Amino acid sequence: MIDRPARAGDIDVWVCAEPTEASDTIVRRALSRYPGVSAAANRVDRDARGRPVIRGREDLGISVSHSNGLILVAIGQHCRVGVDIEPVMDRGLTRLRYHALTDAELAELELHDRSRQTEVLLGYWTRKEALLKAVGLGLALDPRLIELPPANGSPHPLAVPDALGRSSDWWIVGLVLQGYVAAVAADVKAPRVRLLQLTGGSTGRAALLSARDAHARGVHRGVSTR
Numbered sequence: 001m002i003d004r005p006a007r008a009g010d011i012d013v014w015v016c017a018e019p020t021e022a023s024d025t026i027v028r029r030a031l032s033r034y035p036g037v038s039a040a041a042n043r044v045d046r047d048a049r050g051r052p053v054i055r056g057r058e059d060l061g062i063s064v065s066h067s068n069g070l071i072l073v074a075i076g077q078h079c080r081v082g083v084d085i086e087p088v089m090d091r092g093l094t095r096l097r098y099h100a101l102t103d104a105e106l107a108e109l110e111l112h113d114r115s116r117q118t119e120v121l122l123g124y125w126t127r128k129e130a131l132l133k134a135v136g137l138g139l140a141l142d143p144r145l146i147e148l149p150p151a152n153g154s155p156h157p158l159a160v161p162d163a164l165g166r167s168s169d170w171w172i173v174g175l176v177l178q179g180y181v182a183a184v185a186a187d188v189k190a191p192r193v194r195l196l197q198l199t200g201g202s203t204g205r206a207a208l209l210s211a212r213d214a215h216a217r218g219v220h221r222g223v224s225t226r
C-alpha cells in the first residue's frame with residue numbers, strides 16, 4: 001500500500017515491466033494500491049479524444065504510455081497529468097527532429113555530441129508528448145507550437161499555444177529510466193512526484209528505476225509495493 005495520504009498536486013508514476021495485462025487492468029491495479037480505493041470500483045473509460053478517465057473520480061488525472069515491454073501509468077491528484085516513454089535507440093530519428101522541434105530546440109540539440117543527440121532529442125519529444133497528453137489533445141496539436149528549455153533548464157515550457165493557457169501553469173520534467181527516456185507533465189506549480197514499481201501480475205524484469213537526475217529535480221523513488 002501507498003505510505004502517505006495523497007494531497008492535491010501529488011503525482012505517482014507507476015512503472016510496470018513486461019506487462020501481461022491490458023493497460024486498463026494495470027491502471028486499476030495501480031489505483032488499488034491507494035487506501036480506500038478498490039480496483040473493482042474503478043472502470044477505466046476514455047474521453048472523446050482518447051484520454052483515460054475514471055468516471056466519478058474526476059479528482060484523479062490518469063495517463064498511460066507503452067514502450068518496448070514497459071507501461072508507465074501516472075496518477076495525479078486534482079491535476080491533469082501526462083506521461084510518455086521511449087526506448088533509447090538510434091532508429092532513424094532524423095524526421096522526428098524536424099517534426100517535433102522548434103528552430104531554437106534544434107540549435108540546442110546540435111550543440112550536443114552526436115553520441116548524445118538521440119537521448120537529447122527523445123528528451124524533447126517525451127516532454128512534449130507528456131504535455132500534450134496532460135492537455136488531452138495528444139498529437140492533434142503540432143508539437144512545434146510548444147517551445148521547451150533544455151532538459152536541465154526550467155521545468156516550465158518557454159512558450160505554448162493559446163489553447164494551453166500560460167506556460168507558467170505547466171510543469172514538465174524528464175525521468176531517467178535505464179535504457180529509456182521518459183517525462184511527466186502536469187498543470188501544477190511544484191508537484192510531489194514519486195516513481196513506483198508496480199509488481200505482481202507481470203513477469204517482472206529487475207527494477208529499472210534510476211532516479212539519478214530526476215531526484216535532483218524533485219522526483220523521488222517511492223516505496224516498492226507488493
Ligand SMILES: CC(C)(COP(=O)(O)OP(=O)(O)OC[C@H]1O[C@@H](n2cnc3c(N)ncnc32)[C@H](O)[C@@H]1OP(=O)(O)O)[C@@H](O)C(=O)NCCC(=O)NCCS
Binds near residue numbers: 049064065083134138
Ligand atoms: C496519445 C498519443 C500521443 C499516443 O502516443 P504514442 O506514443 O503512440 O503511444 P503511448 O503508448 O505513449 O500512449 C498511448 C496512450 O495514450 C493515451 N491517450 C490516447 N489519446 C490521448 C489523448 N488525447 N490525451 C491523453 N492521452 C491519450 C491512451 O491512454 C493510450 O494508451 P491506452 O490506449 O493503452 O490507454 C497519440 O495516439 C495521439 O495523439 N492520439 C490522439 C490525437 C489524434 O488522434 N491525433 C491524430 C494523429 S496525428
